[in-house]
Amino acid sequence: MKVTVVGAGNVGATCADVLAYREIANEVVLVDIKEGVAEGKALDIWQKAPINLYDTRTVGSTNDYEKTADSDVVVITSGLPRKPGMTRDDLISTNAGIVKSVTEQVVKHSPEAIIIIVSNPLDVMTYQAHLTSKFQRTKVMGMAGILDTARYRAFLAEELNVSPKDIQAVLMGGHGDTMVPLPRYTTVAGIPVTELIDSEKLDAIIERTKFGGGELVKLMGTSAWYAPGSAAAQMVEAIVRDQKRVFPVCIKLDGEYGINDCYLGVPVILGKNGVEKVIELDLNAAEKELLETSRKHVLEVMSVLEKNA
Ligand SMILES: NC(=O)C1=CN([C@@H]2O[C@H](COP(=O)(O)OP(=O)(O)OC[C@H]3O[C@@H](n4cnc5c(N)ncnc54)[C@H](O)[C@@H]3O)[C@@H](O)[C@H]2O)C=CC1
Numbered sequence: 001m002k003v004t005v006v007g008a009g010n011v012g013a014t015c016a017d018v019l020a021y022r023e024i025a026n027e028v029v030l031v032d033i034k035e036g037v038a039e040g041k042a043l044d045i046w047q048k049a050p051i052n053l054y055d056t057r058t059v060g061s062t063n064d065y066e067k068t069a070d071s072d073v074v075v076i077t078s079g080l081p082r083k084p085g086m087t088r089d090d091l092i093s094t095n096a097g098i099v100k101s102v103t104e105q106v107v108k109h110s111p112e113a114i115i116i117i118v119s120n121p122l123d124v125m126t127y128q129a130h131l132t133s134k135f136q137r138t139k140v141m142g143m144a145g146i147l148d149t150a151r152y153r154a155f156l157a158e159e160l161n162v163s164p165k166d167i168q169a170v171l172m173g174g175h176g177d178t179m180v181p182l183p184r185y186t187t188v189a190g191i192p193v194t195e196l197i198d199s200e201k202l203d204a205i206i207e208r209t210k211f212g213g214g215e216l217v218k219l220m221g222t223s224a225w226y227a228p229g230s231a232a233a234q235m236v237e238a239i240v241r242d243q244k245r246v247f248p249v250c251i252k253l254d255g256e257y258g259i260n261d262c263y264l265g266v267p268v269i270l271g272k273n274g275v276e277k278v279i280e281l282d283l284n285a286a287e288k289e290l291l292e293t294s295r296k297h298v299l300e301v302m303s304v305l306e307k308n309a
């Protein structure tokens with residue numbers, strides 16, 4: 001299996017590293033527009049192989065997409081990260097152009113690839129890649145839900161003093177402050193979380209999750225990369241190993257949840273064909289209202305992209 005990661009910055013390099021040391025692919029090609037950066041990071045990851053004992057080949061490329069030819073999966077992380085005071089949506093004008101030009105190259109050299117978008121604003125960049133690639137919707141998806149649920153699970157694990165491994169959760173909607181965590185579908189080793197935590201503490205954790213990206217931007221002056229890079233690698237793994245994992249993933253909705261033509265995070269089954277099924281949960285009225293607010297927000301940002309097209 002061959003996987004390309006475009007953007008050899010913080011998230012892309014982390015993703016490539018996880019793909020390599022966990023031997024998720026046989027070959028990982030790292031691409032960046034900045035001269036030498038992708039080659040250098042790919043070489044560094046390859047030199048770690050004898051220490052960490054893996055044999056995934058890592059190759060770097062300065063914008064030469066020939067090296068990416070016939071990739072099975074392509075992860076797109078190229079684009080600006082936000083700085084303190086910015087929203088993810090503020091990145092749209094710069095990142096839309098980057099995602100468009102990168103997707104054109106990806107499609108030309110890997111017409112059968114499955115594309116995973118990481119660049120922000122996530123839902124709208126997934127839209128951009130889908131528009132440009134003209135691939136079927138099940139083969140163009142965005143990574144956000146695994147990261148957002150991971151933050152939620154980590155905060156819960158800390159509060160309850162249990163292993164993060166035992167916390168299961170699902171979350172829906174756009175990757176932003178309108179995301180919709182679903183406590184009704186959150187369990188600790190099968191026990192409904194609401195039996196273990198009072199509602200005030202749970203609400204505080206939900207709020208912290210919604211602004212989890214911004215918390216890190218404030219601390220570091222740029223956005224997160226360890227959890228995002230690992231989350232993207234986990235999606236790649238589900239696809240290349242045909243694991244049929246159930247994850248929240250951003251995809252164009254075609255009538256699911258009564259929504260058409262909007263890109264939103266929903267639980268899906270992920271396997272060798274990409275998104276193999278969108279799972280439709282029976283949401284209650286309050287959850288539907290939150291999802292509707294999120295849909296409206298993503299549609300607004302999608303319309304900015306359309307105006308600039
Ligand atoms: N979906 C999510 O949950 C998350 C999304 N992100 C987003 O991922 C993106 C990358 O973040 P970082 O890696 O932290 O940024 P970074 O600045 O460390 O890396 C971005 C890389 O993209 C490269 N690049 C720019 N234009 C390019 C082009 N046309 N072709 C190839 N490479 C190009 C840059 O040279 C740079 O090395 C940002 O848009 C960020 O907002 C970050 C974390 C989580």
Ligand SMILES: O=C([O-])CC(=O)C(=O)O
Binds near residue numbers: 081082224228
């Ligand atoms: O917050 C950001 O800008 C990056 C991101 O999407 C996240 O870490 O959730």
